[in-house]
Amino acid sequence: MPSSFLARLGVVQPLVLAPMSGASTPALVAAVSNSGGLGSHGVGYLAPQAILDDAARIRALTDAPFVLNLFVLPDEFEEDEPAIEFARATLDTFMERQGLAARTSRPERWAPRFSDQFAALCEARPAAASFTFNLLTPAQVGELKRRDIAVIGSATTLDEVRAWAELGADAISLQGAEAGGHRGSFLHRPEDAMIGLFALLRLAARAVSLPLIAGGGVMDGQGMAAAEVLGADVAQLGTAFLACPESAAAQAWKDDLTRAQDTDITTIRSFSGRAARGLRNTYVEAMAGVESRLPSYPVMNALTSPLRRAAAAAGRGDLVSEWCGQAVGLLRPMPARELVARLLEERMQALQGLA
Ligand SMILES: Cc1cc2nc3c(=O)[nH]c(=O)nc-3n(C[C@H](O)[C@H](O)[C@H](O)COP(=O)(O)O)c2cc1C
Structure with missing residues (x-):
């Protein structure tokens, strides 16, 4: 009942x-x-x-x-210009190295x-x-x-x-x-x-x-x-x-979840500028050293949107935010x-x- x-x-x-x-x-x-x-x-x-x-x-x-x-x-968001410029440069270089044609842009609203x-x-x-x-x-x-x-x-x-x-x-x-x-x-x-x-x-x-x-x-x-x-x-x-x-969830994300171990799951700030739990993948490892220099939510979330879209389209689960909880090993x-x-x-x- x-x-x-x-x-x-x-x-x-x-x-x-x-x-x-x-x-x-x-x-x-x-x-x-x-x-x-x-x-x-x-x-x-x-x-x-x-x-x-x-x-x-x-x-x-x-x-x-x-x-x-x-x-x-809030209805409006703080814009930390040096952090935004740093994030854009870091993401653009990363996408270029990963062979993704997408680049960051400044949206009308975050x-x-x-x-x-x-x-x-x-x-x-x-x-x-x-x-x-x-x-x-x-x-x-x-x-x-x-x-x-x-x-x-x-x-x-x-x-x-x-x-x-x-x-x-x-x-x-x-x-x-x-x-x-x-x-x-x-x-x-x-x-x-x-x-x-x-x-x-x-x-x-x-x-x-x-x-x-x-x-x-x-x-x-x-x-x-x-x-x-x-x-x-x-x-x-x-x-x-x-x-x-x-x-x-993108197919590559679903596939990666079925292979994930409990120790692969961590707290990540680099996709959105706010702490979130998901799989430690190529993107997460690459950004680990610069997390504290990135803008906060929702600015960072908007800046990584082109990367996440392009990576999902290319079947690159290792570059998208693969959110999941700690017990994902029980997934059916x-x-x-x-x-x-x-x-x-x-x-x-x-x-x-x-x-
Ligand atoms: C992909 C994904 C997206 C989520 N989006 C939201 C959201 O939009 N709002 C919210 O309150 N919680 C969100 N959560 C958190 C869930 O509502 C919930 O707290 C969490 O899934 C419970 O833990 P579990 O994933 O281990 O079942 C999200 C969780 C995941 C996995």
């Missing part, structure tokens, strides 16, 4: 697909929601109209509830304007919306609640859990240090906010009475059951779905619907074993 939080949203199975910008697609989200779980779509990179279009695509594929997820960012994305999300009116990288304002939380959109705040530390609770979030998404993709930390430096999911879950469960959605290194039903035993309402899985045919490439069925079966068996 799903928790009361999930039941309130109309979700019938205890599983959440993590939002994954650049990898989640309307087809993946709908496949999970149609299987009874709660599909989440990471729309943080999308322009407002594209957010509305993707929400319409999801609705064309499912009547079940889903989540939209945004990065909470990222979509958050307030416009937020307005589009409100208009799209998903059952729930989740947010990472920072807190919303109280007015934004009020706006979501007026529209009956449940508010899920992401936290990587106990202080962040408390901050979302005080703001009136309906549920907290815990991102353990094991998690793939960008770290959502906003009150602490990423290196100080590497709390493992076991620790974070127990700390949060003692501190707040809100529903907890637990993510980071959960790849099978045993992990889902363990998260629930530790106090989670439900587990949230990202990496587990990356190699599904419905995922937008299969259609999302089949994966959800397996996960739920494993979870049931694990819980019965405990009983």
Whole structure:
């Protein structure tokens, strides 16, 4: 049976697909929601109209509830000119050496304007919306609640859990240090906010009475059951779905994930200017010595976009951001619907074993 939080949203199975910008697609989200779980779509990179279009695509594929997820960012960004020039020169030289014809360019904007994305999300009116990288304002939380959109705040530390609770979030998404993709930390430096999911879950469960959605290194039903035993309402899985045919991850990225060892996974700042977990590949090793000289998110993310596009088109997984969590060795490439069925079966068996 799903928790009361999930039941309130109309979700019938205890599983959440993590939002994954650049990898989640309307087809993946709908496949999970149609299987009874709660599909989440990471729309943080999308322009407002594209957010509305993707929400319409999801609705064309499912009547079940889903989540939209945004990065909470300022509307305008600091431009560190020396860092930008250094990054452009470094990236252009790197692409030339790797035989890629692409070169960096200066985009019109470094990222979509958050307030416009937020307005589009409100208009799209998903059952729930989740947010990472920072807190919303109280007015934004009020706006979501007026529209009956449940508010899920992401936290990587106990202080962040408390901050979302005080703001009136309906549920907290815990991102353990094991998690793939960008770290959502906003009150602490990423290196100080590497709390493992076991620790974070127990700390949060003692501190707040809100529903907890637990993510980071959960790849099978045993992990889902363990998260629930530790106090989670439900587990949230990202990496587990990356190699599904419905995922937008480039084929070379999917292939590399199936060969990855736990020791190949590290925290990387050089792709986007913000700490994120993924595979240590050729690009990551080449940039390791200059990470601290690169501009911060989203400027660096925009500057590496031509490189990542060209590398993906050339099938060069070793040059793209291959985000994944620490338990990627448990990956099972299969259609999302089949994966959800397996996960739920494993979870049931694990819980019965405990009983
Ligand atoms: C490719 C990828 C993209 C991600 N994009 C987002 C995102 O847009 N928003 C977000 O809140 N979290 C994002 N995350 C983090 C996930 O929501 C979640 O915390 C993580 O996948 C859980 O750990 P796991 O990958 O080990 O399952 C992303 C993770 C991955 C792997």
